[in-house]
Amino acid sequence: GAVVSQHPSRVICKSGTSVKIECRSLDFQATTMFWYRQFPKQSLMLMATSNEGSKATYEQGVEKDKFLINHASLTLSTLTVTSAHPEDSSFYICSASRTSVTDTQYFGPGTRLTVL
Amino acid sequence: GENVEQHPSTLSVQEGDSAVIKCTYSDSASNYFPWYKQELGKGPQLIIDIRSNVGEKKDQRIAVTLNKTAKHFSLHITETQPEDSAVYFCAASLTTGGGNKLTFGTGTQLKVEL
Numbered sequence: 001g002a003v004v005s006q007h008p009s010r011v012i013c014k015s016g017t018s019v020k021i022e023c024r025s026l027d028f029q030a031t032t033m034f035w036y037r038q039f040p041k042q043s044l045m046l047m048a049t050s051n052e053g054s055k056a057t058y059e060q061g062v063e064k065d066k067f068l069i070n071h072a073s074l075t076l077s078t079l080t081v082t083s084a085h086p087e088d089s090s091f092y093i094c095s096a097s098r099t100s101v102t103d104t105q106y107f108g109p110g111t112r113l114t115v116l
Numbered sequence: 117g118e119n120v121e122q123h124p125s126t127l128s129v130q131e132g133d134s135a136v137i138k139c140t141y142s143d144s145a146s147n148y149f150p151w152y153k154q155e156l157g158k159g160p161q162l163i164i165d166i167r168s169n170v171g172e173k174k175d176q177r178i179a180v181t182l183n184k185t186a187k188h189f190s191l192h193i194t195e196t197q198p199e200d201s202a203v204y205f206c207a208a209s210l211t212t213g214g215g216n217k218l219t220f221g222t223g224t225q226l227k228v229e230l
Contacts, residue, residue: 004159006159034217034218041223042222042223043205043220043221043222043223044160044205044220046217046218049217093159093160103148103209103216104150104162104165105150105162105218106162107152107159107160107161107162108159109158109159110157110158110159112157
């Protein structure tokens with residue numbers, strides 16, 4: 001159990017367009033989902049925390065209007081990169097926590113975004 | 117906020133040898149410490165975790181030790197195999213019942229050589 005999927009796995013887009021990334025918990029309900037960004041050979045940087053039915057909490061320095069997060073159900077969270085620019089190119093990874101009982105985070109496989 | 121330091125940044129061992137990765141944390145209130153393995157181009161995979169009410173936990177070839185007084189914890193991999201080659205991240209958080217932020221270390225690139 002505790003499988004998290006992401007879609008798409010890779011996406012290439014032009015500057016100025018928007019890209020949506022989906023994160024799904026396949027076999028459990030996720031009260032909380034997290035979105036991370038990872039640059040090559042670096043650690044994971046938390047972008048935001050989302051709770052089902054609530055507004056996401058963004059980390060300092062992360063533009064909430066640029067990185068739109070929606071946690072519509074207990075199994076789905078989406079990250080939309082709006083008006084993407086080449087500097088937004090990165091590896092985006094989501095994670096999910098089962099319920100309030102435990103806070104173990106299970107990670108998705110990641111999405112490689114390339115903005116031309 | 118929490119700060120997690122991880123050493124070494126790279127580690128090369130011979131197959132069959134043991135590997136040890138160490139992390140220190142700054143917030144004495146942190147009580148949950150997971151370790152993740154990340155292969156190239158993939159998401160991190162939880163391999164073992166420990167909570168502050170225990171000092172050691174073992175799962176087959178993998179073990180984690182925690183010293184709350186010194187605020188450090190370590191990952192031990194015995195009988196290393198080539199498939200253990202990956203980047204390993206430690207993390208720390210204060211758990212209050214769910215949805216808590218992890219602070220990650222900078223990662224250790226482990227290479228197991230034949």
